Amino acid sequence: MYPPRLRYVAPKSLDEAFAVMAEYGDDAKVLAGGQSLVPMLKLRFASPAVLVDINGLSDLAYHRAESDGSLRIGALCRHVDLERSALLPGRYPTMAAAAPQVADPIVRNRGTVVGSLCHADPQGDWASVLLALNGQVVVAGKDGRRTISVADFVVGPFQNSLAAGEIAVEASVPAAKGTPYGSYLKLERRVGDFATVGVAVAIETSGLQISRAGIALTGVGPNTIQAIEAEQALIGQALEPDVIARAAGLAAGAARPRSDHRGSAEYKRHVVETFVRRALSSYRLAVPA
Amino acid sequence: MTDAADEHRITVTVNGEPHAVEVEPRLLLVHLLREGLRLTGTHIGCDTTNCGACTVLYDGTPVKSCTMLAVQADGHEITTVEGLGSLSELDPVQEGFTIEHGLQCGFCTPGMMLTAKALITNNPNPSEEDVRWGLSGNLCRCTGYQNIVKAVLWAAAKQHGHVAETNGQGTTVSGRT
Ligand SMILES: Cc1cc2nc3c(=O)[nH]c(=O)nc-3n(C[C@H](O)[C@H](O)[C@H](O)COP(=O)(O)OP(=O)(O)OC[C@H]3O[C@@H](n4cnc5c(N)ncnc54)[C@H](O)[C@@H]3O)c2cc1C
Ligand code: FES
Ligand code: FES
Numbered sequence: 001m002y003p004p005r006l007r008y009v010a011p012k013s014l015d016e017a018f019a020v021m022a023e024y025g026d027d028a029k030v031l032a033g034g035q036s037l038v039p040m041l042k043l044r045f046a047s048p049a050v051l052v053d054i055n056g057l058s059d060l061a062y063h064r065a066e067s068d069g070s071l072r073i074g075a076l077c078r079h080v081d082l083e084r085s086a087l088l089p090g091r092y093p094t095m096a097a098a099a100p101q102v103a104d105p106i107v108r109n110r111g112t113v114v115g116s117l118c119h120a121d122p123q124g125d126w127a128s129v130l131l132a133l134n135g136q137v138v139v140a141g142k143d144g145r146r147t148i149s150v151a152d153f154v155v156g157p158f159q160n161s162l163a164a165g166e167i168a169v170e171a172s173v174p175a176a177k178g179t180p181y182g183s184y185l186k187l188e189r190r191v192g193d194f195a196t197v198g199v200a201v202a203i204e205t206s207g208l209q210i211s212r213a214g215i216a217l218t219g220v221g222p223n224t225i226q227a228i229e230a231e232q233a234l235i236g237q238a239l240e241p242d243v244i245a246r247a248a249g250l251a252a253g254a255a256r257p258r259s260d261h262r263g264s265a266e267y268k269r270h271v272v273e274t275f276v277r278r279a280l281s282s283y284r285l286a287v288p289a
Numbered sequence: 290m291t292d293a294a295d296e297h298r299i300t301v302t303v304n305g306e307p308h309a310v311e312v313e314p315r316l317l318l319v320h321l322l323r324e325g326l327r328l329t330g331t332h333i334g335c336d337t338t339n340c341g342a343c344t345v346l347y348d349g350t351p352v353k354s355c356t357m358l359a360v361q362a363d364g365h366e367i368t369t370v371e372g373l374g375s376l377s378e379l380d381p382v383q384e385g386f387t388i389e390h391g392l393q394c395g396f397c398t399p400g401m402m403l404t405a406k407a408l409i410t411n412n413p414n415p416s417e418e419d420v421r422w423g424l425s426g427n428l429c430r431c432t433g434y435q436n437i438v439k440a441v442l443w444a445a446a447k448q449h450g451h452v453a454e455t456n457g458q459g460t461t462v463s464g465r466t
Contacts, residue, residue: 001336002315002316002317002320003315003317003358004315005313005315006314006315007295007314008297008314008358008360010360010363031358034356034357034358034361035338035356038317038338038356038357038358039337039338039356041315042336042337051314051358053360053361055361103426104341104425104426105351105404105422105423105424105425105426106341106344106351106352106353106404106426106427107338107353107426109350109351109352110352110353110356110357191422191425192425192426
């Protein structure tokens with residue numbers, strides 16, 4: 001299978017990239033890791049007039065923790081960079097748990113976190129992780145930059161809220177105000193596959209109380225789903241079995257799974273409940289002195 | 290500013306040898322290698338980014354060459370299975386696959402070996418678990434994973450000078466430190 005005929009531009013700077021994007025508008029597509037885009041080109045699910053390859057923009061290849069505790073992930077930060085990062089464990093536990101579970105090792109060598117958010121696949125892992133963490137995306141074009149919450153960025157199945165000519169340049173995770181705990185639990189048919197069910201949990205505690213809660217679901221609906229009622233049921237509570245059970249039930253209720261070759265809707269909903277309970281039950285809170 | 294001409298003149302180093310070629314942007318790297326440069330050791334298994342048979346090293350990193358454009362190789366170094374070793378001097382990975390019988394039909398083998406090469410270069414002393422995890426993007430339709438894993442462990446020991454012993458029938462490796 002060949003991609004359709006198209007033009008290819010490898011800009012040397014972001015400004016140059018913005019100029020090409022502005023020139024072609026909706027007919028341009030950014031080429032990041034290519035691990036979703038190239039297969040889509042081959043299948044003719046995408047046929048842009050021009051590919052704007054950002055892989056030469058090495059300034060975008062970073063992830064770093066800021067002094068305020070937030071995490072910034074440049075558009076060329078690849079899945080493997082986070083899998084190998086020494087920065088994530090402890091401080092960003094949900095991110096650390098997810099990184100090695102995205103796709104397979106060879107895809108992780110190329111695929112990017114930001115590209116994954118842009119792709120907005122309801123089975124993509126990073127969208128749920130970033131949603132649970134209340135993440136943001138910085139997008140930019142020739143007229144300037146804006147910051148969008150991941151909730152407003154990943155809008156639909158394979159739909160993001162980029163305007164024509166814009167490039168997503170960074171994703172970020174705000175600093176935890178409390179003590180962070182988190183998990184990403186993923187059920188897959190075989191290693192390297194997309195999720196049958198994925199559950200991202202990110203909570204923060206202050207003493208024994210939960211001060212912030214994020215729960216988001218992968219692969220169990222037409223979109224990445226934020227389990228808002230489940231989150232709210234945790235706020236101000238301690239991690240007691242009845243609290244956990246209630247949140248797990250609410251999360252399962254938020255899922256909109258469909259029966260398919262990966263499993264029945266009922267089964268997937270059951271897995272959501274199990275994963276939320278398992279995640280929340282695994283945290284051993286540091287008791288304040 | 291931008292070069293949007295339909296054909297691109299690129300220079301790509303394949304197995305140490307520079308090649309200047311004209312490519313259409315939509316040409317996949319695997320097709321440049323197989324059809325343009327006649328390096329047919331790189332196989333196409335699925336063409337859907339799932340199997341890893343087309344794996345080559347891109348500046349030392351394993352990539353699926355069916356999922357990368359040839360133009361993206363401009364100014365980069367590609368290693369295919371043909372560049373891994375020579376008949377007179379096999380790479381430790383090739384030796385390992387021979388000694389441990391790491392292949393059956395051989396279709397997945399070039400991709401397996403290149404992934405393995407990068408793996409043991411980055412992790413000189415991998416555990417069996419490391420090898421299984423590291424190879425999880427390469428599928429073997431003959432499902433000979435057991436011997437593939439042994440072959441890679443053998444190669445790691447050989448490449449990094451740990452003592453490697455076989456029992457003469459090519460089944461064991463010991464002495465990993
Ligand atoms: C076999 C296989 C298994 C996979 N399994 C999983 C999995 O389990 N979980 C998972 O989450 N993903 C999985 N993926 C997808 C993979 O994670 C991709 O890397 C990811 O979805 C897209 O990232 P990319 O950098 O490769 O983007 P690309 O493929 O380059 O681009 C994807 C889309 O986003 C747009 N885009 C990319 N970057 C930008 C940007 N900076 N600004 C604006 N638009 C942009 C592109 O124009 C395109 O429309 C799998 C892929 C394969 C091939
Ligand atoms: S042929 Fe490229 S991954 Fe299967
Ligand atoms: S040896 Fe036949 S596919 Fe692996």
